[in-house]
Amino acid sequence: MRMFVVAGVAGSGKSTVGAALAARLGCAFVDGDDLHPAANVAKMRAGRPLDDADRAAWLAAIGAWLDRRIAAGEDAVVACSALRRAHRDRLAAGRAGLCFVYLDAPPELIRTRLSHRAGHFFPADLMGSQFAALERPEADERAVIVPADRPIEEIVTRALAGPTPSRD
Template sequence: MDEKPAKAPTGAPGPVPPAIVVMGVAGCGKSAVGTALAAALGAVFVEGDRLHPAENVARMASGEPLTDQLREGWLDAIGGRIATLAGQGQGVVAACSALKRSYRTRLSGFRQDIVFLYLEIDPATARRRVGKRKGHFMPASLVDSQFAILEPPAVDERALTLDATRPVSELVAAAVRWIHRS
């Protein structure tokens, strides 16, 4: 199963948090931060990479960047999982690059309360991190193509930007504070 229910935090249950998409280029830490954030919130974690169709995975593994059209079905699969889980009263944290505003708009079409946690990182650090990964379909050679299309969230979007070089625990603590204030 793609989703991992997180252990509920101790104490009285609070309101279901908004659906959260942890976004950014490859190597920024979406999965690590998303998993830890879901655990901190007692939410379900959705790993967006697992929802790519086999064709997309094969293209990326061969060093070919995805087009907007190839991303549409993948974004819809993520948006659909978010909507289903949130509709069941689950808190949801999803990892998805969501590199362009149009991608974030598409995801928000599935659930109006989606907020974005943008993990900002520089190209050299992203290439280094992706180059060290074992068993992942995304080669370091595609990192630059992600930066080429990246549109960081604008001030009118519901998003928090964090420095992805900070420790996961600090990123999660900052995200939790922001979510509780939102």
């Protein structure tokens, strides 16, 4: 069974990469944005960043979704910012083999992408809060780190190859 969390700041391409990865695996995909409680969506729409207390129910919902896939013996992919080590640790706890695909993106790329994104509840004004909260995956985490500006198929191929001991 293969389980992936495609992680990164807003606008890094999590949903696009996650859907492509799930298609390649022929498995279920959920965009973590769809699992946010209504209060979180309203807060972000109002231009206020989420804090860890806001994220608790959201991370629990993502964990429950993953657990249902595990119970069914299914592969699965979820898109979730998982910005902080504590968020990734929470998602990985009790889920052996869960792999994070971290889409590494500089602020300039994200600023450009968010300025062209329409119809999403996350306003570009919150970009700074994402980078302020961001803790890049460390060597002891089960993560594949890929530049977010790489072609989608390359990112998917690298994700499926799994974590490597050295990440540069």
